[in-house]
Amino acid sequence: TSFSTLLQVSYSPTVLERRFALRTLRNLGLGKRGLEHRVQEEAHYLVAFFASMKGKPLDPSFPLVHSVSNVICAVVFGHRFSREDETFHELIRKLCGTTCVSLPQLYEIFPWLMCRLPGPHKKALSCYEVLSSFTRREIRMHTERGMPDEPQDFIDFYLAHIEKMSLPRSVFYIKINNNMVYSINDLFLGGSETTSTTLIWGLLYMVANPDVQEKVQRELDAVLSPSQLICYEDRKELPYTNAVVHEIQRFSNIISVGMPRVCVRNTTLLGFPLKKGTIVLPNIASSLYDPEQWETPRQFNPGHFLDKDGNFVSQEAFLPFSVGHRVCLGEHLARTELFIFFASLLRAFTFRLPEGVTKISTEPILGGTLQPHPYRLCAIPR
Numbered sequence: 017t018s019f020s021t022l023l024q025v026s027y028s029p030t031v032l033e034r035r036f037a038l039r040t041l042r043n044l045g046l047g048k049r050g051l052e053h054r055v056q057e058e059a060h061y062l063v064a065f066f067a068s069m070k071g072k073p074l075d076p077s078f079p080l081v082h083s084v085s086n087v088i089c090a091v092v093f094g095h096r097f098s099r100e101d102e103t104f105h106e107l108i109r110k111l112c113g114t115t116c117v118s119l120p121q122l123y124e125i126f127p128w129l130m131c132r133l134p135g136p137h138k139k140a141l142s143c144y145e146v147l148s149s150f151t152r153r154e155i156r157m158h159t160e161r162g163m164p165d166e167p168q169d170f171i172d173f174y175l176a177h178i179e180k181m182s183l184p185r186s187v188f189y190i191k192i193n194n195n196m197v198y199s200i201n202d203l204f205l206g207g208s209e210t211t212s213t214t215l216i217w218g219l220l221y222m223v224a225n226p227d228v229q230e231k232v233q234r235e236l237d238a239v240l241s242p243s244q245l246i247c248y249e250d251r252k253e254l255p256y257t258n259a260v261v262h263e264i265q266r267f268s269n270i271i272s273v274g275m276p277r278v279c280v281r282n283t284t285l286l287g288f289p290l291k292k293g294t295i296v297l298p299n300i301a302s303s304l305y306d307p308e309q310w311e312t313p314r315q316f317n318p319g320h321f322l323d324k325d326g327n328f329v330s331q332e333a334f335l336p337f338s339v340g341h342r343v344c345l346g347e348h349l350a351r352t353e354l355f356i357f358f359a360s361l362l363r364a365f366t367f368r369l370p371e372g373v374t375k376i377s378t379e380p381i382l383g384g385t386l387q388p389h390p391y392r393l394c395a396i397p398r
């Protein structure tokens with residue numbers, strides 16, 4: 017298979033790439049406050065875009081995917097893209113409504129099957145190809161401009177890393193053309209589709225639960241001033257909003273099945289014998305919907321994360337980022353984005369269904385990530 021990535025099943029190259037990616041992302045400020053201003057900047061553009069619609073009905077997926085992807089672009093490519101950039105526009109259009117996240121894994125496990133099957137993965141594959149050529153263009157621009165004194169983004173770090181390994185020229189270019197492109201694609205796909213899909217669900221739940229939306233707005237109004245920059249740290253003063261963001265993630269359960277693992281030796285799991293080589297899929301939904309852990313597992317209920325006095329409480333069964341060695345690399349960034357984007361939007365707008373629309377479906381479309389059916393809403397300035 018042509019996919020060789022951070023997300024794949026097999027172990028040894030992945031461990032090295034993961035370690036490298038983690039160190040690099042940390043250097044770039046992921047997990048620290050360094051990236052927060054990028055998120056705040058995008059939240060500002062997002063609010064301006066919704067405001068420019070003047071309450072007219074719109075499908076929120078395009079602006080949300082655009083904003084979330086731009087945060088990753090800042091990390092990986094070192095800059096954001098304006099709404100007018102045609103190439104980026106095409107990429108985002110392809111990403112909207114397409115699940116590409118699990119594509120490399122599916123090819124890794126079932127290459128013979130994937131090549132023969134017709135179906136939606138062909139659309140995802142074409143999206144993956146557009147992304148790869150986009151990434152290659154950015155890498156080319158980086159190699160042409162030469163290395164800055166201080167690496168500025170993921171590509172700079174990666175190029176410096178490859179150069180340090182003093183490889184023969186041919187291997188150098190193979191590494192750039194394969195591993196590097198796929199690693200960057202992984203960050204882009206892992207970082208864009210997941211976070212934006214969660215936000216698309218979030219706005220849908222607000223339209224479906226106007227009482228919850230109102231309560232969030234009351235809390236935001238009481239704690240924040242209208243133009244104050246929202247920080248991730250503010251969640252501590254906003255327990256209800258924080259609980260709603262958590263409940264959006266729990267209830268939407270977007271990655272209901274985690275990345276596949278391979279048993280490296282014979283073992284037992286919960287009493288079941290597993291042979292070396294067996295593929296194991298973590299069932300994330302089993303914890304997010306566990307009837308023993310949640311009061312109303314099949315209902316949207318922010319109370320799952322609040323005590324009787326309205327304080328935020330974390331829950332052990334809340335595992336949307338999975339756990340263990342392969343836990344999500346972007347967890348901190350994702351949490352920061354979800355909180356800042358959601359709070360910024362709800363402070364500025366009330367979300368409603370367009371006039372005449374009375375039905376909303378909160379059933380997911382089954383795919384690599386669970387996505388809502390396309391819908392339109394009105395963002396009414398407050």
Ligand code: HEM
Nearest residue numbers: 034206207210211271274275337338342343344345346350
């Ligand atoms: C709401 C947003 C997100 C959710 C729900 C999510 C969830 C997950 C899950 C469940 C996994 C698999 C872990 C496993 O199987 O044990 C994963 C892996 C991964 N995620 Fe995320 N993720 C999100 C956002 C992000 C962001 C923003 C980034 C990038 C900065 C990112 C990058 C990755 C990468 C690179 C992996 C593979 C890690 C590895 O296998 O070593 N994710 N994510």
